[in-house]
Amino acid sequence: MDKTLEKTEIKTAPEGGEGAAGAERLIVSSSPHFLDAESIPKIMHTVVMALVPAMAASVYFFGWRALLLILVCVGACMLTEWAFQKYRKKPIKVYDGSAIITGILLALTLPPGFPIFGAILGSVFAIGIGKQLFGGIGFNIFNPALLGRAFLMATYPVLMTTWLEPRTVAKAVDAVSAATPLAMMKFEAKFAPLADLFFGNVSGSLGETSVVAILIGGLYLRYKGYINWKLPLGYLGSMAAFSAIFWFVNPAKYPSPAFHIFAGGAMLGAWFMVTDMVTSPTTALGQWIFAIVGGIIAVIIRLFGGLPEGVMYSILFMNAFVPLINKHTRPRVFGGSLKAQG
Amino acid sequence: MGHKTFARGIHPSYYKELTAAKRVEGSTLPKTVTIPLQQHAGAPCEPLVKKGDLVQEGQKIGDVKAFVSAPVHASISGKVKDVELAQHPNGTRVLSVVIEGDGAVKDWEAGSSRPDLGSLTPEAIREAIREAGIVGMGGAGFPTSVKLAPPKGKTIDAVILNGCECEPYLTADHRIMAEDPEKVVWGLKALMRASGARMGFVGIEENKPEAIRAIKEKLDNSTDIQIIVLEAKYPQGAEKMLIHAALGRKVPPGKLPLDVGVLVNNVGTAAAVYEALVYKKPLIDRIVTISGNGVKEPRNLKVRVGTSFEEVLGQCGGISGEGEIEVLNGGPMMGIAQSTLNVPVVKGTSGITVISSGSFKSKPYDPCIKCARCVEACPMALMPYKLGDYGRAHRLPEFKDWQGVSCIECGCCSYVCPAKRPLLQWIRIGKLKVRQEAVKAAAK
Numbered sequence: 001m002d003k004t005l006e007k008t009e010i011k012t013a014p015e016g017g018e019g020a021a022g023a024e025r026l027i028v029s030s031s032p033h034f035l036d037a038e039s040i041p042k043i044m045h046t047v048v049m050a051l052v053p054a055m056a057a058s059v060y061f062f063g064w065r066a067l068l069l070i071l072v073c074v075g076a077c078m079l080t081e082w083a084f085q086k087y088r089k090k091p092i093k094v095y096d097g098s099a100i101i102t103g104i105l106l107a108l109t110l111p112p113g114f115p116i117f118g119a120i121l122g123s124v125f126a127i128g129i130g131k132q133l134f135g136g137i138g139f140n141i142f143n144p145a146l147l148g149r150a151f152l153m154a155t156y157p158v159l160m161t162t163w164l165e166p167r168t169v170a171k172a173v174d175a176v177s178a179a180t181p182l183a184m185m186k187f188e189a190k191f192a193p194l195a196d197l198f199f200g201n202v203s204g205s206l207g208e209t210s211v212v213a214i215l216i217g218g219l220y221l222r223y224k225g226y227i228n229w230k231l232p233l234g235y236l237g238s239m240a241a242f243s244a245i246f247w248f249v250n251p252a253k254y255p256s257p258a259f260h261i262f263a264g265g266a267m268l269g270a271w272f273m274v275t276d277m278v279t280s281p282t283t284a285l286g287q288w289i290f291a292i293v294g295g296i297i298a299v300i301i302r303l304f305g306g307l308p309e310g311v312m313y314s315i316l317f318m319n320a321f322v323p324l325i326n327k328h329t330r331p332r333v334f335g336g337s338l339k340a341q342g
Numbered sequence: 343m344g345h346k347t348f349a350r351g352i353h354p355s356y357y358k359e360l361t362a363a364k365r366v367e368g369s370t371l372p373k374t375v376t377i378p379l380q381q382h383a384g385a386p387c388e389p390l391v392k393k394g395d396l397v398q399e400g401q402k403i404g405d406v407k408a409f410v411s412a413p414v415h416a417s418i419s420g421k422v423k424d425v426e427l428a429q430h431p432n433g434t435r436v437l438s439v440v441i442e443g444d445g446a447v448k449d450w451e452a453g454s455s456r457p458d459l460g461s462l463t464p465e466a467i468r469e470a471i472r473e474a475g476i477v478g479m480g481g482a483g484f485p486t487s488v489k490l491a492p493p494k495g496k497t498i499d500a501v502i503l504n505g506c507e508c509e510p511y512l513t514a515d516h517r518i519m520a521e522d523p524e525k526v527v528w529g530l531k532a533l534m535r536a537s538g539a540r541m542g543f544v545g546i547e548e549n550k551p552e553a554i555r556a557i558k559e560k561l562d563n564s565t566d567i568q569i570i571v572l573e574a575k576y577p578q579g580a581e582k583m584l585i586h587a588a589l590g591r592k593v594p595p596g597k598l599p600l601d602v603g604v605l606v607n608n609v610g611t612a613a614a615v616y617e618a619l620v621y622k623k624p625l626i627d628r629i630v631t632i633s634g635n636g637v638k639e640p641r642n643l644k645v646r647v648g649t650s651f652e653e654v655l656g657q658c659g660g661i662s663g664e665g666e667i668e669v670l671n672g673g674p675m676m677g678i679a680q681s682t683l684n685v686p687v688v689k690g691t692s693g694i695t696v697i698s699s700g701s702f703k704s705k706p707y708d709p710c711i712k713c714a715r716c717v718e719a720c721p722m723a724l725m726p727y728k729l730g731d732y733g734r735a736h737r738l739p740e741f742k743d744w745q746g747v748s749c750i751e752c753g754c755c756s757y758v759c760p761a762k763r764p765l766l767q768w769i770r771i772g773k774l775k776v777r778q779e780a781v782k783a784a785a786k
């Protein structure tokens with residue numbers, strides 16, 4: 001058997017089966033001989049399905065402009081992926097769903113009024129620099145969508161923070177720029193009502209608004225077994241616990257833990273970005289560390305940093321440490337450190 | 343749920359319903375048998391017969407002085423046609439005795455009587471087990487008599503019978519427990535007496551209620567033997583996982599069950615011990631499950647050692663369908679694929695599984711997406727995706743540092759990988775290279 005090990009491909013072995021019925025059909029491969037039905041496209045397409053409620057909510061609150069942004073980002077991401085795979089003479093796997101997810105997630109982090117050209121630029125950066133330059137799927141260190149957003153924050157700092165009121169808020173003049181709940185919290189110490197945050201009746205980026213839509217998608221993914229519950233729970237839990245300390249000290253100055261996890265990108269980040277398989281740790285302990293430290297950093301940025309929102313940077317920051325975390329949190333081998341008798 | 347088990351592992355589809363309720367049937371007497379002189383871990387036997395000799399059913403035809411070995415016996419009576427190298431289901435070629443049958447069949451049960459266990463010394467039981475050529479019947483094939491004699495300074499306090507049968511498709515052990523609980527329980531008592539163990543356990547997965555009931559009935563209030571009902575999870579039947587689930591003891595890396603005072607035997611082995619001590623019958627036949635999605639009439643058959651796979655499959659309606667298939671010695675998770683049907687059933691053949699394409703197709707694999715499914719599945723708490731990369735690239739220092747040699751080759755990691763990466767195959771390369779390195783170092 002050792003000899004066949006070196007070969008990755010299975011080989012047929014018709015010789016030796018003289019006259020045996022069906023022997024010419026025999027295949028010899030290394031065990032195990034049957035595999036689970038899961039595949040990368042299956043997982044990725046399920047994630048896309050899980051993002052449908054959040055996309056629908058964005059269209060409901062911000063109109064067709066939101067759908068246009070989503071379509072543009074998805075299209076640009078897929079095209080960039082295709083171009084890189086073609087150029088690097090790699091198998092074309094544009095339809096495995098991963099570029100679609102990056103496109104949707106990037107769009108969901110943009111303000112509804114963001115220019116189309118900027119969206120295309122962000123998508124090309126997300127896939128081109130954020131994913132393909134690292135070697136394609138599985139090799140990237142940072143979440144590509146968040147890297148794309150960080151790039152746009154640097155290039156369009158004003159446009160990236162120009163927000164619109166949702167259509168559902170009655171206004172005399174339509175489409176006036178408005179402050180997000182987090183900005184109001186930060187700069188005016190005003191806290192939006194939780195119910196508005198929960199259903200999405202606030203201004204913000206496309207996917208930051210409706211908590212309930214994101215929760216539906218996230219719980220569906222959890223039910224499907226495609227996300228590790230440690231990650232969203234650790235992240236949101238640590239945000240809540242850490243922010244609670246300040247809230248207890250001064251509830252007039254600091255918002256409640258519920259406000260923190262319902263406002264801004266916390267929900268979207270916790271369920272769809274912290275949980276990104278490629279850029280999160282693979283060990284159980286590492287996943288806890290990643291999520292909990294990430295949550296604390298997000299709160300620190302929100303309360304004490306120069307920006308109203310800290311989710312994006314907290315995740316990108318933690319992404320950088322994933323290889324290190326994996327290395328130092330490896331599980332102890334079964335029976336390790338135990339003594340035998342005699 | 344709620345039953346004892348180990349951490350991690352997988353829940354594959356088991357497909358046991360194909361044969362679980364089917365009683366063990368006799369197979370037709372083979373015209374010729376090919377009996378390999380090595381069906382155990384350890385030193386191969388030397389032939390005791392030569393071409394042209396007449397042999398009786400049950401006659402010893404191969405043995406060797408070495409301590410770690412087990413003799414082999416003729417499974418039919420007849421004439422030795424040849425002693426030659428022949429294909430072994432483990433993929434190698436092994437010196438084998440080919441016997442042409444004369445059609446005679448021996449009735450082993452006639453005139454037998456069950457001895458009183460108390461009157462047999464542990465040495466006498468061990469000797470009888472060795473002489474009967476009994477080896478682990480779950481597949482590993484370690485000689486049972488060797489396991490029963492712990493080296494100085496070590497004691498055995500518990501014997502666990504492994505009735506988990508966690509491999510998909512296989513039901514041979516299930517049928518043994520359901521149909522011959524008497525033999526299993528008595529065999530366990532004999533193993534306890536021979537090893538000096540005070541406690542006996544029968545570990546059975548909860549998906550075999552018929553077996554659990556049957557064994558329970560035979561325990562007749564004995565307090566030293568317990569049934570342990572375990573969660574149906576793969577690889578529950580791996581020795582280390584079973585010992586941990588049943589007794590809470592963990593076998594350290596590189597150590598044996600013996601090192602934590604435990605002896606694990608397959609339920610089929612216990613039944614063979616019964617037959618050896620009561621019928622004076624050596625291990626010349628065994629229960630085999632013939633199943634899989636590529637076999638016409640899946641069955642549990644009692645098959646004589648040395649019968650060819652082709653003949654056994656012929657008694658199950660043959661191979662069905664078209665296209666490529668894999669014929670495995672064992673189940674789909676750990677079984678070894680055969681390159682010819684002209685291989686004999688051996689003492690360790692618990693099943694012949696025929697898998698037809700679709701379920702096993704080795705697709706081209708994708709890059710690892712670090713989804714951690716393999717890490718969450720590995721019962722040994724290893725990091726298979728890293729080990730796979732290190733093994734494939736022959737990066738031995740890292741491979742050893744990440745405990746690659748502790749892999750029990752259960753295949754859980756390859757099974758769950760959504761990128762279809764052949765992780766275990768790469769890990770085997772790493773283990774092989776580590777072994778080669780050790781051999782080279784020893785030669786210096």
Ligand code: SF4
Binds near residue numbers: 720729749750752756
């Ligand atoms: S690394 Fe080895 S022990 Fe772990 S799941 Fe893979 S085959 Fe099993």
Ligand code: SF4
Binds near residue numbers: 712713714716727763
């Ligand atoms: S299961 Fe496969 S894709 Fe997932 S981490 Fe393991 S090797 Fe990578």
